[in-house]
Amino acid sequence: xxxxxxxxxxxxxxxxxxxxSCAASGFSFSTxxxxxxxxxxxxxxxxxxxxNIYGASTYYANSVKGxxxxxxxxxxNTLYLQMGSLRPEDMAVxxxxxxxxxxxxxxxxxxxxxxxxxx
Amino acid sequence: SYELTQPPxxxxxxxxxxxxxxxxDKLGDKYASWYQQKPGQxxxxxxxxxxxxxxxxxxxxSGSNSGNTATLTISGTQAMDEADYYxxxxxxxxxxxxxxTKLTVx
Numbered sequence: 001x002x003x004x005x006x007x008x009x010x011x012x013x014x015x016x017x018x019x020x021s022c023a024a025s026g027f028s029f030s031t032x033x034x035x036x037x038x039x040x041x042x043x044x045x046x047x048x049x050x051x052n053i054y055g056a057s058t059y060y061a062n063s064v065k066g067x068x069x070x071x072x073x074x075x076x077n078t079l080y081l082q083m084g085s086l087r088p089e090d091m092a093v094x095x096x097x098x099x100x101x102x103x104x105x106x107x108x109x110x111x112x113x114x115x116x117x118x119x
Numbered sequence: 120s121y122e123l124t125q126p127p128x129x130x131x132x133x134x135x136x137x138x139x140x141x142x143x144d145k146l147g148d149k150y151a152s153w154y155q156q157k158p159g160q161x162x163x164x165x166x167x168x169x170x171x172x173x174x175x176x177x178x179x180x181s182g183s184n185s186g187n188t189a190t191l192t193i194s195g196t197q198a199m200d201e202a203d204y205y206x207x208x209x210x211x212x213x214x215x216x217x218x219x220t221k222l223t224v225x
Contacts (some may be wrong), residue, residue, distance in 0.1 A: 033215065095162075100167075103171070104209075105152040
């Protein structure tokens with residue numbers, strides 16, 4: 001069974017930092033591109049960042065570029081999102097998701113972890 | 120930046136056909152996917168590559184994409200289909216989601 005379990009969310013002050021993790025199991029993690037998608041309370045889905053299978057190519061939404069860094073450790077089957085200079089508008093549930101490259105869709109999603117940015 | 124536009128809400132009676140549109144510049148030249156999200160749950164793909172259904176998705180879900188508009192059609196809508204629906208495509212190596220459409224079955 002495919003499982004994606006996000007962790008690391010919580011309350012952080014504006015300007016602070018946080019690192020999210022996504023532990024993967026039940027599939028060959030090293031063969032999937034991985035992505036982060038977020039959803040602010042009561043709002044829609046917003047793409048955050050993506051990384052290829054080797055970690056050599058990374059992609060960011062303009063809203064987080066320069067503040068967030070995506071990475072992965074294929075030996076630990078884990079995806080990360082280092083978030084810095086956090087703003088109130090970054091408050092959201094952050095989902096990690098696998099990307100099915102052949103069929104071109106986000107195939108598996110975690111349950112999400114909530115990041116709250118508030119003083 | 121690329122934008123996808125969806126109607127905020129669509130209402131349909133049980134058993135009728137619901138259509139949800141997604142508009143974007145030359146969207147028909149790209150692949151569109153559709154995701155269903157029920158309250159408190161993670162999104163689930165219902166249509167990918169414009170028209171394809173993943174295994175486990177009922178046949179009443181179908182999609183099309185041409186020109187500037189992609190459309191998700193739910194035939195014989197059931198109460199269980201009440202959810203938020205998001206279209207999605209890619210632009211410059213980043214994913215783009217539509218704003219979402221709340222489908223109400225009443």
